[in-house]
Amino acid sequence: MLLIKNGRVLDPASKTDAAMDVLLDGDQIAKTGPNLSVPDAEIFDATGLVVAPGFIDLHCHLREPGQEMSETIATGTRAAARGGFTAVCCMPNTQPVNDNASVTRSIVERAAANAAVRVWPIGAASVGSKGEALAEIAAMKDAGIVAVSDDGKPVATARLMRQVMDYCNPLDLPVIDHCEDPSLFAGGVMREGAASVRLGLKGIPAQSESICVGRDVEMALLTGARLHIAHMSNAKSLEYVRSAKRVGLRVTCEVTPHHFTLTDEDVRYDARYKMNPPLASRADRDALIAGLVDGSVDAVATDHAPHHPASKDVEFDRAPFGITGFETALALALGELVHTNKLSLMRLVELFTTGPARVLGIERKIAAGQPADLTIFSTDRQWTFRASDSASKSRNTPFDGRAFRGAPVATIVAGRLAYRR
Ligand SMILES: [Zn+2]
Numbered sequence: 001m002l003l004i005k006n007g008r009v010l011d012p013a014s015k016t017d018a019a020m021d022v023l024l025d026g027d028q029i030a031k032t033g034p035n036l037s038v039p040d041a042e043i044f045d046a047t048g049l050v051v052a053p054g055f056i057d058l059h060c061h062l063r064e065p066g067q068e069m070s071e072t073i074a075t076g077t078r079a080a081a082r083g084g085f086t087a088v089c090c091m092p093n094t095q096p097v098n099d100n101a102s103v104t105r106s107i108v109e110r111a112a113a114n115a116a117v118r119v120w121p122i123g124a125a126s127v128g129s130k131g132e133a134l135a136e137i138a139a140m141k142d143a144g145i146v147a148v149s150d151d152g153k154p155v156a157t158a159r160l161m162r163q164v165m166d167y168c169n170p171l172d173l174p175v176i177d178h179c180e181d182p183s184l185f186a187g188g189v190m191r192e193g194a195a196s197v198r199l200g201l202k203g204i205p206a207q208s209e210s211i212c213v214g215r216d217v218e219m220a221l222l223t224g225a226r227l228h229i230a231h232m233s234n235a236k237s238l239e240y241v242r243s244a245k246r247v248g249l250r251v252t253c254e255v256t257p258h259h260f261t262l263t264d265e266d267v268r269y270d271a272r273y274k275m276n277p278p279l280a281s282r283a284d285r286d287a288l289i290a291g292l293v294d295g296s297v298d299a300v301a302t303d304h305a306p307h308h309p310a311s312k313d314v315e316f317d318r319a320p321f322g323i324t325g326f327e328t329a330l331a332l333a334l335g336e337l338v339h340t341n342k343l344s345l346m347r348l349v350e351l352f353t354t355g356p357a358r359v360l361g362i363e364r365k366i367a368a369g370q371p372a373d374l375t376i377f378s379t380d381r382q383w384t385f386r387a388s389d390s391a392s393k394s395r396n397t398p399f400d401g402r403a404f405r406g407a408p409v410a411t412i413v414a415g416r417l418a419y420r421r
Pocket residue numbers: 151152153178230231276277
């Protein structure tokens with residue numbers, strides 16, 4: 001048994017914010033309460049620390065199978081544990097694509113053998129994520145997927161989205177879309193605007209994303225299915241999500257730490273600033289923060305997208321999109337949102353726990369009988385992130401060398417310490 005003593009328990013599900021102890025017995029939470037005393041339990045002293053439900057990341061790329069040069073399930077989940085994540089949802093754009101039950105099973109088996117945290121696979125919506133035929137969604141659900149997505153690309157057409165939603169609706173699976181209009185995206189490498197003109201880089205207008213969000217909301221209206229917008233980057237997209245929520249559609253969205261931290265003005269000729277969707281305008285960044293504050297945004301998700309150093313160390317135009325994200329997510333959220341007094345600590349915890357859990361249709365709370373998944377963190381600890389110290393195989397982050405206040409201290413998965421600082 002593990003007894004977590006003297007922590008500040010923050011549990012959005014029960015609106016608890018109190019000094020309390022938490023007793024773990026095996027893989028379950030046994031008991032919570034003030035001044036628990038259990039003679040033979042191992043003690044974790046959480047004095048001065050926040051004890052939260054286990055963080056869930058709705059969006060990452062673990063690259064296994066097929067691109068183990070960039071990341072593996074073992075290295076990616078160790079980085080996730082260092083970031084405080086107890087469960088991560090991995091996108092299907094591996095090689096082969098996770099578009100059938102045998103690939104799903106192999107990911108589940110590899111995770112059982114090698115992962116530091118829980119791995120919840122996301123299945124492809126279409127075969128090979130090619131946007132043509134529907135993937136084997138029901139068989140993948142039986143094998144363990146928690147959602148479907150053609151991430152890396154949008155679900156190709158409104159007609160296909162309708163089919164995917166009609167198929168997923170009775171299975172109660174959320175459809176996650178990477179929203180982008182290929183005709184507007186058209187080979188762009190950063191957000192279109194004054195910054196792209198100044199840098200002489202081909203821009204992508206905000207409408208590339210928001211047109212597709214609008215389309216998807218229309219399809220959610222038509223089908224009643226669960227829709228989740230991945231890595232939402234701009235104000236117009238957020239307005240579509242807000243309008244969908246107002247009329248009671250089951251539409252949710254996530255925002256990444258880099259989109260609430262950086263803007264297109266931060267972009268330089270360095271592929272560590274190249275991601276998709278690209279860094280947006282300052283007005284968009286501020287709109288996303290407003291959405292995080294007022295509840296329109298459901299979750300913070302990393303879109304952890306490791307790339308082998310050799311592939312990123314090329315001209316901006318030629319580099320692949322994406323940055324790593326597990327190990328800096330909490331510290332960026334604390335620094336940009338909580339220490340600036342924009343967001344309450346309770347709301348931050350919600351965005352990493354009950355928020356993503358609701359998107360997946362599951363519970364997440366600190367109560368007897370619940371899985372013993374907890375994230376224990378400091379809001380004050382000073383540290384500097386060094387990409388070279390990362391547990392990830394990849395180093396593609398614009399936050400290398402950044403000084404932070406606040407960090408994960410322990411990540412507990414099924415009653416076991418997956419990480420301890
Ligand atoms: Zn994407």
